[in-house]
Amino acid sequence: MKTILIIGSGIAGMSAAISLAEQGIHSVLVSPFPSERSQSVMAAGGINAALDHLDEGDSVESHIQDTLKGGCYIAGQTAVEGLCRTAPDTIRWLESLGTVFTLNKNGKIDQRAFGGQSHKRTCYAGSSTGKQIVSALVMECRRFEAKGLIERKTWYDFHSGLIRDGRCYGALLYNEAFRTLEPIYADAVIMATGGQNALFGKTTGSTQCDGYAAGRLFMQGAELKNLEFIQYHPTTLETSQKRMLISEAARGEGGRLYYLENGKRVYFMEDLYGPKGNLMPRDVVSRAMYETGKDIFLDVSFLGKDVIDSRLPEVRDLCKKYRGIDITKESIPVSPSVHFFMGGLAVDNQHETNIRNLFAIGECASIYHGANRLGGNSLLAAIHGGKTAASCIANRSEETAAEAPDFTDFIQAENQKLSDSMQSQSQFPVMYIRDLVAENMWDLLGIVRDEETLDRGIDELTYYISIAEKIHYDSSVLAYFNYSLVGILTLAKATLISAKERRESRGAHYRSDHPQTDEAFQYASVIRYDEGAYTVRLDKEGRYER
Amino acid sequence: MNVKIKRQRSPFSEPYWETFAYTGSPDASVASVLDDLNYRDDITDIDGNPVPRISWECSCLQGMCGGCAMVINHKPALACETFLRDLGDELILEPLSKFMVISDLVVDRGVIQNNLLLTDSYIGQYKPSSPKEYEHQYAAAKCLKCGLCLEVCPNYTQGKSFFGAAFANDCYLVATRSGSFDTSIQKEYAEHFAKGCSKSLSCVDVCPMHIPTLASIAKMNRKA
Numbered sequence: 001m002k003t004i005l006i007i008g009s010g011i012a013g014m015s016a017a018i019s020l021a022e023q024g025i026h027s028v029l030v031s032p033f034p035s036e037r038s039q040s041v042m043a044a045g046g047i048n049a050a051l052d053h054l055d056e057g058d059s060v061e062s063h064i065q066d067t068l069k070g071g072c073y074i075a076g077q078t079a080v081e082g083l084c085r086t087a088p089d090t091i092r093w094l095e096s097l098g099t100v101f102t103l104n105k106n107g108k109i110d111q112r113a114f115g116g117q118s119h120k121r122t123c124y125a126g127s128s129t130g131k132q133i134v135s136a137l138v139m140e141c142r143r144f145e146a147k148g149l150i151e152r153k154t155w156y157d158f159h160s161g162l163i164r165d166g167r168c169y170g171a172l173l174y175n176e177a178f179r180t181l182e183p184i185y186a187d188a189v190i191m192a193t194g195g196q197n198a199l200f201g202k203t204t205g206s207t208q209c210d211g212y213a214a215g216r217l218f219m220q221g222a223e224l225k226n227l228e229f230i231q232y233h234p235t236t237l238e239t240s241q242k243r244m245l246i247s248e249a250a251r252g253e254g255g256r257l258y259y260l261e262n263g264k265r266v267y268f269m270e271d272l273y274g275p276k277g278n279l280m281p282r283d284v285v286s287r288a289m290y291e292t293g294k295d296i297f298l299d300v301s302f303l304g305k306d307v308i309d310s311r312l313p314e315v316r317d318l319c320k321k322y323r324g325i326d327i328t329k330e331s332i333p334v335s336p337s338v339h340f341f342m343g344g345l346a347v348d349n350q351h352e353t354n355i356r357n358l359f360a361i362g363e364c365a366s367i368y369h370g371a372n373r374l375g376g377n378s379l380l381a382a383i384h385g386g387k388t389a390a391s392c393i394a395n396r397s398e399e400t401a402a403e404a405p406d407f408t409d410f411i412q413a414e415n416q417k418l419s420d421s422m423q424s425q426s427q428f429p430v431m432y433i434r435d436l437v438a439e440n441m442w443d444l445l446g447i448v449r450d451e452e453t454l455d456r457g458i459d460e461l462t463y464y465i466s467i468a469e470k471i472h473y474d475s476s477v478l479a480y481f482n483y484s485l486v487g488i489l490t491l492a493k494a495t496l497i498s499a500k501e502r503r504e505s506r507g508a509h510y511r512s513d514h515p516q517t518d519e520a521f522q523y524a525s526v527i528r529y530d531e532g533a534y535t536v537r538l539d540k541e542g543r544y545e546r
Numbered sequence: 547m548n549v550k551i552k553r554q555r556s557p558f559s560e561p562y563w564e565t566f567a568y569t570g571s572p573d574a575s576v577a578s579v580l581d582d583l584n585y586r587d588d589i590t591d592i593d594g595n596p597v598p599r600i601s602w603e604c605s606c607l608q609g610m611c612g613g614c615a616m617v618i619n620h621k622p623a624l625a626c627e628t629f630l631r632d633l634g635d636e637l638i639l640e641p642l643s644k645f646m647v648i649s650d651l652v653v654d655r656g657v658i659q660n661n662l663l664l665t666d667s668y669i670g671q672y673k674p675s676s677p678k679e680y681e682h683q684y685a686a687a688k689c690l691k692c693g694l695c696l697e698v699c700p701n702y703t704q705g706k707s708f709f710g711a712a713f714a715n716d717c718y719l720v721a722t723r724s725g726s727f728d729t730s731i732q733k734e735y736a737e738h739f740a741k742g743c744s745k746s747l748s749c750v751d752v753c754p755m756h757i758p759t760l761a762s763i764a765k766m767n768r769k770a
Contacts, residue, residue: 034659036691037605037613055711096672098723100684107677126684131610135687139719142659143668155648175556208607241578241626242607318608321627398721428595431585436653476598 001026003401004393005113005171005184006212008192010038011130012362015386016190019345021144023394030173032208032480035138039194039206039363040382043130044247044314045114047094048376049087057241060084061126062320067249069378070116070281071342071370072507072517074226074524076545079349083368083377083384089125090383097136101125113252116281122376126249127314156182156195156482158213159199160414161358162407163220168358172414174480178421181415185401187356188393192386193215194408195341195363199492201438203338204236204245212484214345214364215491216530222353224239224491225366225526225544228499228509231373232447233339233513235298235332239322243337248375250300250315250332253307257285257334259294265440268292279494283372285337290447293414297331304328334403335446340378342369343498346526346544350392351385354543355399359393361385366524367545372506393474409490421482424539430481433471437464437492446497450513452502494527494534501525501536540542547630548592549579551600553639554647557654561647563580564716565592568637576625577614579637580651601650609754612692616641616651622697624754642697644704655693657705657714665709665734666727667716673725683722686715686762693757695749701742708742711749711759718762721769735766 002025006013009031017027031038052058063084068075075283091109095101102124104110114122125132134539145149155176162170164185168187196211197203218224234257235246251257258265258276269277272288289296299313300308305328308316312327319325320334345353345360348369351360362382369377444457467487502525504518505511521540524545547568554561566583583589591597596604605611607626614625617640619633626746630637646654648756660705695711696702702710717735721728750759 033603033605033613034691037603037611039605042606042608088644098669098672098683098687100680100687103677103680128610128688132687134683135689135719139668139716142663143670145663146666146668152659155654169637177654202607206611207607208605240574241581244608322608401635426587429585429587429599432587474599478601523766 002157002187002399003028003455004188004190004278006190006192007171008194009035010040010194010362011133011137011190012382012386013143013192014370015164015383016390017360018140019145019387019390021149022543025394028153029150029168030156031520032155032157032176035134039209041131041134042205043379045249046124046129046376047379048121049091049123050121051088051091051109054111054120056119058121062118063087063121064119067374070372070374072372073209073522074345075368076265076349079545080368080453081485083381086384087380094133094136097140098131099136112249114248115279116374123288133379148347155518161220163355163461164405167356169400172411175384178400179479181418181502183411185404187400188359190389191345191360191364192362193364194251195459196491198434198488199495200338201435202242203490204243206232209490211491212487215487218343218494219487219490221315222355223526223528224494225343225524227343227495227527229371229507231282231340231342231343231508232286233334234282234289234519235334236337237323237332242266244318246315246332250298250312253311254303255300257296257298259292259296281539283318286447287510297335298334299331300327301329340373342366342373348544357388361389371509376543418479418483421473422475424472424475427474428471430473430477430485433464435487437489442491443533444496448498448510449512451500454496457496458493461489461496464524465489465493497534498525498527498536549637550564553650555649557646559686564597567592572631573637574630576618576628577604577691580625588666599703601652603652612690615692615694620737622694622752642693644697645693657694658691661705661713662716666730667720669720669724670726672724673723675722679722682758682761683719685757688720689715690755694754698748698752700746701744707738709738714739714766715762717756718766719720721766732769740767
């Protein structure tokens with residue numbers, strides 16, 4: 001019987017596990033903490049599907065076109081078609097598992113407007129769509145756990161892939177409770193580890209998503225794609241502990257962005273793009289905000305207390321709790337901040353990487369979103385990706401784990417490295433380097449980039465990588481923080497190189513020295529690592545998503 | 547402000563207390579205080595002695611994941627939404643006492659999920675319920691499984707027979723939506739909740755998601 005190893009237990013990982021279990025396939029679902037702690041619970045806005053419940057003439061074709069256009073035409077058309085065509089079934093599936101969607105007065109799932117979309121297409125569950133979906137999927141996973149088809153392992157971190165000659169045979173995991181490395185052999189491995197937030201320190205997302213897995217697999221031969229496309233969400237609020245997301249729902253419900261000039265409000269997005277200007281795609285809004293050079297505010301107060309209480313309670317509570325702002329009376333000071341990574345592990349339409357039997361889904365995979373993701377498409381992609389990878393694996397007859405080569409030497413060497421680092425008496429905090437890199441990345445990979453700055457960043461990262469393996473770290477922090485550093489630094493450098501090589505502006509990647517979109521670059525970028533050398537190419541032959 | 551933390555290096559070692567000095571803003575959350583203490587170049591206690599960095603669990607940092615549940619000045623709460631301005635002159639942090647300590651303020655709350663698994667708390671065959679239940683179901687499904695309700699409960703010890711409020715809310719979700727387990731979940735509820743609950747309702751007060759657990763209990767009791 002096949003065993004599939006899934007690393008990450010958020011919505012993508014659980015969707016894959018459930019889909020495999022429905023086909024009678026056993027999976028091991030690994031994560032440091034339970035699914036309730038995953039970043040998926042933070043997805044407040046919603047999930048897109050052309051249900052056309054509102055009789056607005058929406059269609060799957062429109063959803064496809066909006067997604068391709070939002071992604072600036074570098075996402076794979078067939079892949080996006082698959083995502084959007086299955087979306088209505090995905091919503092029905094979630095409903096059948098008990099997801100409590102918000103209903104309209106006709107008793108059908110309500111939908112609201114999100115940025116860059118031609119119709120009201122975003123289904124939602126109050127102000128906690130991600131959390132409601134997680135709760136439903138956790139229960140469904142539990143049903144298959146009871147049957148022995150899903151086996152959960154918590155307190156485990158990813159360490160490295162068990163990869164030989166372009167095939168993956170499992171993964172080496174670090175057990176936080178017993179502080180040991182353990183190999184798990186599997187017929188396929190599905191990565192569902194989320195985005196590379198740690199490159200920027202604290203983002204709007206979870207502190208648990210750091211990009212290490214993608215960085216480490218990159219060093220082990222997996223190719224990465226579209227790393228330069230980093231979504232800055234236009235509306236985030238500064239607080240003492242992080243920048244917090246003000247959901248796009250606030251603008252979907254009618255919220256207006258403005259700045260003050262001589263005491264008067266300038267609704268710059270409406271001036272630039274007309275009445276729907278506040279709901280332009282996120283890359284367009286963030287850049288327009290940046291270009292004003294002013295402090296920007298979001299006003300929802302005119303919607304009235306009833307609308308705010310019923311449609312935007314999460315925004316209301318967040319502003320009150322962390323900043324003391326009453327949004328029924330005051331505007332919210334907002335600015336763009338890193339929110340989502342369109343880039344990640346390069347996968348084909350079946351979600352398989354260039355390493356046989358190694359798959360990636362959810363935000364750690366680069367597929368569907370091109371140069372800019374539309375709000376409401378990430379939850380959809382997480383579920384669709386999980387199901388697609390599971391379906392591919394189920395239809396594959398080979399049983400790889402049975403043929404696994406001997407990894408004993410590799411495991412022993414990694415164990416030795418770990419043991420040496422844990423015996424260190426140094427007080428040097430590994431988090432100090434992570435923070436330094438994050439600070440630099442904010443400066444180097446902002447909304448607007450140029451070659452000179454990127455070159456400087458690449459030099460800095462080269463230096464950090466050169467010292468990272470030589471320093472003895474503080475062994476009182478988790479071993480994971482120690483061993484993950486080089487993978488994270490390598491991913492950061494790959495991101496800067498990818499941004500340098502795309503000498504044009506497209507979607508979330510804006511170059512002040514190449515401000516025009518160039519047709520010659522209308523392809524995904526792919527980066528490869530080979531013993532310290534990084535090579536970037538454009539995917540003109542369509543090796544990955546098509 | 548002095549920050550007194552109950553520490554423990556591993557599940558198998560003895561706990562001890564350590565005190566730190568914090569001089570930041572009163573508007574800081576407890577999560578920010580822990581970050582501030584940890585990410586100094588050197589971490590020292592109030593007497594200047596070098597000490598290990600403080601382990602604590604976090605993910606969302608905004609009250610949506612439940613990771614940072616701990617005991618703050620003798621009350622169970624989330625560190626990311628408890629602010630110094632609402633506390634006294636001293637900050638005292640302890641791990642949740644009803645779960646095994648992994649390290650410092652990090653505990654293993656796996657018993658919550660294990661008990662739900664043992665009692666077959668899942669929907670199976672979906673049975674759409676009356677729309678008038680939606681609001682309550684939405685609220686119950688927001689449970690973070692953070693363990694604050696179990697920490698504060700006078701009846702919950704280690705989850706061996708009485709499973710607490712987190713379990714009662716999931717029972718309600720199953721009972722109102724399952725066509726295959728709606729009856730069996732009643733029995734599990736009677737055995738692992740109704741029999742042991744003395745209705746102190748401290749769980750309702752402490753819940754960071756403000757789940758109407760009393761309504762879940764009332765509806766389950768009515769079905770019995």
